[in-house]
Amino acid sequence: xxxxxxxxxxxxxxxxxxxxxxxxxxxxxxxxxxxxxxxxxxxxxxxxxxxxxxxxxxxxxxxxxxxxxxxxxxxxxxxxxxxxxxxxxxxxxxxxxxxxxxxxxxxxxxxxxxxxxxxxxxxxxxxxxxxxxxxxxxxxxxxxxxxxxxxxxxxxxxxxxxxxxxxxxxxxxxxxxxxxxxxxxxxxxxxxxxxxxxxxxxxxxxxxxxxxxxxxxxxxxxxxxxxxxxxxxxxxxxxxxxxxxxxxxxxxxxxxxxxxxxxxxxxxxxxxxxxxxxxxxxxxxxxxxxxxxxxxxxxxxxxxx
Amino acid sequence: xxxxxxxxxxxxxxxxxxxxxxxxxxxxxxxxxxxxxxxxxxxxxxxxxxxxxxxxxxxxxxxxxxxxxxxxxxxxxxxxxxxxxxxxxxxxxxxxxxxxxxxxxxxxxxxxxxxxxxxxxxxxxxxxxxxxxxxxxxxxxxxxxxxxxxxxxxxxxxxxxxxxxxxxxxxxxxxxxxxxxxxxxxxxxxxxxxxxxxxxxxxxxxxxxx
Amino acid sequence: xxxxxxxxxxxxxxxxxxxxxxxxxxxxxxxxxxxxxxxxxxxxxxxxxxxxxxxxxxxxxxxxxxxxxxxxxxxxxxxxxxxxxxxxxxxxxxxxxxxxxxxxxxxxxxxxxxxxxxxxxxxxxxxxxxxxxxxxxxxxxxxxxxxxxxxxxxxxxxxxxxxxxxxxxxxxxxxxxxxxxxxxxxxxxxxxxxxxxxxxxxxxxxxxxxxxxxxxxxxxxxxxxxxxxxxxxxxxxxxxxxxxxxxxxxxxxxxx
Numbered sequence: 163x164x165x166x167x168x169x170x171x172x173x174x175x176x177x178x179x180x181x182x183x184x185x186x187x188x189x190x191x192x193x194x195x196x197x198x199x200x201x202x203x204x205x206x207x208x209x210x211x212x213x214x215x216x217x218x219x220x221x222x223x224x225x226x227x228x229x230x231x232x233x234x235x236x237x238x239x240x241x242x243x244x245x246x247x248x249x250x251x252x253x254x255x256x257x258x259x260x261x262x263x264x265x266x267x268x269x270x271x272x273x274x275x276x277x278x279x280x281x282x283x284x285x286x287x288x289x290x291x292x293x294x295x296x297x298x299x300x301x302x303x304x305x306x307x308x309x310x311x312x313x314x315x316x317x318x319x320x321x322x323x324x325x326x327x328x329x330x331x332x333x334x335x336x337x338x339x340x341x342x343x344x345x346x347x348x349x350x351x352x353x354x355x356x357x358x359x360x361x362x363x364x365x366x367x368x369x370x371x372x373x374x375x376x377x378x379x380x381x382x383x384x385x386x387x388x389x390x391x392x393x394x395x396x397x398x399x400x401x402x403x404x405x406x407x408x409x410x411x412x413x414x415x416x417x418x419x420x421x422x423x424x425x426x427x428x429x430x431x432x433x434x435x436x437x438x439x440x441x442x443x444x445x446x447x448x449x450x451x452x453x454x455x456x457x458x459x460x461x462x463x464x465x466x467x
Numbered sequence: 468x469x470x471x472x473x474x475x476x477x478x479x480x481x482x483x484x485x486x487x488x489x490x491x492x493x494x495x496x497x498x499x500x501x502x503x504x505x506x507x508x509x510x511x512x513x514x515x516x517x518x519x520x521x522x523x524x525x526x527x528x529x530x531x532x533x534x535x536x537x538x539x540x541x542x543x544x545x546x547x548x549x550x551x552x553x554x555x556x557x558x559x560x561x562x563x564x565x566x567x568x569x570x571x572x573x574x575x576x577x578x579x580x581x582x583x584x585x586x587x588x589x590x591x592x593x594x595x596x597x598x599x600x601x602x603x604x605x606x607x608x609x610x611x612x613x614x615x616x617x618x619x620x621x622x623x624x625x626x627x628x629x630x631x632x633x634x635x636x637x638x639x640x641x642x643x644x645x646x647x648x649x650x651x652x653x654x655x656x657x658x659x660x661x662x663x664x665x666x667x668x669x670x671x672x673x674x675x676x677x
Numbered sequence: 678x679x680x681x682x683x684x685x686x687x688x689x690x691x692x693x694x695x696x697x698x699x700x701x702x703x704x705x706x707x708x709x710x711x712x713x714x715x716x717x718x719x720x721x722x723x724x725x726x727x728x729x730x731x732x733x734x735x736x737x738x739x740x741x742x743x744x745x746x747x748x749x750x751x752x753x754x755x756x757x758x759x760x761x762x763x764x765x766x767x768x769x770x771x772x773x774x775x776x777x778x779x780x781x782x783x784x785x786x787x788x789x790x791x792x793x794x795x796x797x798x799x800x801x802x803x804x805x806x807x808x809x810x811x812x813x814x815x816x817x818x819x820x821x822x823x824x825x826x827x828x829x830x831x832x833x834x835x836x837x838x839x840x841x842x843x844x845x846x847x848x849x850x851x852x853x854x855x856x857x858x859x860x861x862x863x864x865x866x867x868x869x870x871x872x873x874x875x876x877x878x879x880x881x882x883x884x885x886x887x888x889x890x891x892x893x894x895x896x897x898x899x900x901x902x903x904x905x906x907x908x909x910x911x912x913x914x915x916x917x918x919x920x921x922x923x924x925x926x927x928x929x930x931x932x933x
């Protein structure tokens with residue numbers, strides 16, 4: 163009995179020590195102005211997914227490709243800074259952003275209320291849909307997967323999971339740390355359907371053995387930034403609108419998604435008046451180097467510095 | 468710090484704890500059986516048996532647990548819980564085999580010779596002389612291995628088994644209150660480990676007073 | 678009776694013959710395995726070998742840096758546990774036991790997801806991986822250091838005291854050198870163990886070996902070939918190092 167009590171006491175003391183260390187180091191979250199930080203640092207640190215083709219993904223040589231990657235490259239060039247990619251997963255994107263590890267998350271995150279309580283979003287720059295990815299030969303009607311006997315797979319932190327849960331509270335889920343595990347799971351039958359976005363679903367289906375259902379929800383995606391950073395968020399919104407006016411955003415959209423843009427950019431779908439006027443100080447907008455735009459819209463955009 | 472979410476998610480944490488306990492218990496049982504058998508086989512005089520068992524332990528100990536579990540789950544396409552358990556059992560059985568072998572060897576060789584000289588058969592000597600002493604010696608390292616099984620059971624969260632670690636992640640992504648969830652989960656893991664350590668210590672006392 | 682050369686059957690039972698049979702058996706098994714493996718499609722991953730090798734190198738880098746950092750943290754812990762006054766000793770024991778009882782995956786998640794939000798400091802996944810692996814390494818190394826310190830025979834300490842050496846001098850010149858020499862195999866064994874544990878940081882997105890395999894699988898979808906590379910990479914690395922340990926100290930039992 164003595165050893166057990168001593169062991170329990172050890173555990174209690176240790177927990178107290180741990181808690182003390184935690185609280186001692188407690189401090190408010192980062193509140194430095196991001197735009198100034200990025201310009202001073204000379205580098206934009208962008209969070210991007212590595213497993214969501216064609217929006218953000220790695221090829222077999224480790225190059226970062228995708229619509230979001232190219233948007234990030236463009237933004238960095240307009241800021242006149244270098245670029246560093248940091249991989250995010252569905253579950254790590256908010257913590258990485260909040261702790262300041264990334265300046266902006268340029269990926270496929272849909273704004274929702276829960277997220278908006280802790281982070282902020284720019285205008286949409288991707289208009290996607292939520293679909294189900296199923297095995298070839300299985301039903302491609304979404305309604306067939308409403309019943310709780312079907313196991314739904316997805317990544318932890320995926321926004322579709324919360325939406326599906328609201329519509330079907332008794333659904334069964336299996337959530338994995340990353341997309342590739344879910345794809346393998348559906349192929350081998352551990353899950354019956356994968357909640358994912360339409361663009362990526364079609365890409366995954368190309369690897370064989372999978373089919374895509376019709377959309378069951380819309381999924382507009384935005385760039386994610388920290389709370390209470392109007393300057394940074396404004397600049398990103400202006401950047402997106404200027405890319406739209408220039409036509410670059412539409413061309414990148416066509417390059418990666420193969421379709422013309424199916425949404426409208428800006429406030430109520432309209433470009434803000436005077437957004438193309440370059441402001442004085444808080445509005446860096448460097449000229450693009452010659453040849454940059456062509457390279458960006460070409461096949462080898464990942465070779466750009 | 469918002470500790471209320473622990474109460475809100477108590478059902479999730481509890482079900483995660485149950486899954487962890489189940490997987491740990493099955494893992495401990497399975498790896499003990501397999502490990503002890505292999506360990507005993509490795510202590511026989513047969514050259515080939517010893518070589519085979521050492522190949523088994525070498526192979527399994529030089530691969531990370533994650534690699535084994537992913538092999539069963541992704542490459543062999545086994546369902547999650549059997550894949551996880553098989554990986555866990557194979558992983559820990561290699562260590563337990565070594566522990567058992569060391570325990571058997573540490574019982575003085577003279578005991579075996581003395582028993583044989585007195586005319587008892589090999590298996591009789593093994594059962595009545597060597598085994599009781601070996602069991603006593605082997606309990607502390609066995610306890611370490613059992614705690615390792617409990618800790619390694621958290622791997623199953625990566626293949627979507629809803630154990631304690633998985634629930635921690637779930638709470639984190641739904642409420643962004645990962646710190647509170649992780650604290651609760653850590654405390655629960657420690658409680659499970661302490662229970663096992665306590666039972667093994669009780670067992671050791673029982674065996675000693677025999 | 679004249680003792681002739683033993684018959685063939687007796688000769689086959691000698692240790693050397695048995696070893697030969699064993700190696701022949703291993704060779705046959707290897708040939709069969711190679712035949713099975715050559716039927717796979719290796720072209721799919723031919724382009725990625727550099728990427729995968731980089732991942733393997735990163736895993737090793739994580740392990741080595743974490744062992745060194747963990748060793749630095751473990752030394753005061755071990756000293757506190759062995760030589761510390763009663764209050765500090767209990768605290769050290771409590772800390773070590775508490776962290777040892779926590780699953781490694783949990784520690785990785787802690788350092789990456791929860792610690793930064795509480796302390797307000799930024800942490801990249803690489804740094805979080807290093808931090809969590811160092812914490813894991815530290816507690817196990819603390820135990821290795823403790824065993825090393827205990828492995829010095831008591832007689833040595835008593836002899837030093839008898840010749841009038843101070844406690845500090847005894848520690849520095851008598852205990853420490855012998856303890857370090859005894860600890861080397863265990864330290865290398867911990868490095869191997871930590872190398873295997875680096876596979877866990879795949880969960881937080883570090884591009885180490887395991888993750889580079891999964892990413893390549895995403896791109897080319899060749900699970901069997903990639904899995905083989907994965908297993909070979911880990912096995913050959915660990916096996917080579919453990920053989921080195923055994924060369925140093927043939928009797929050492931690796932129970933890490």
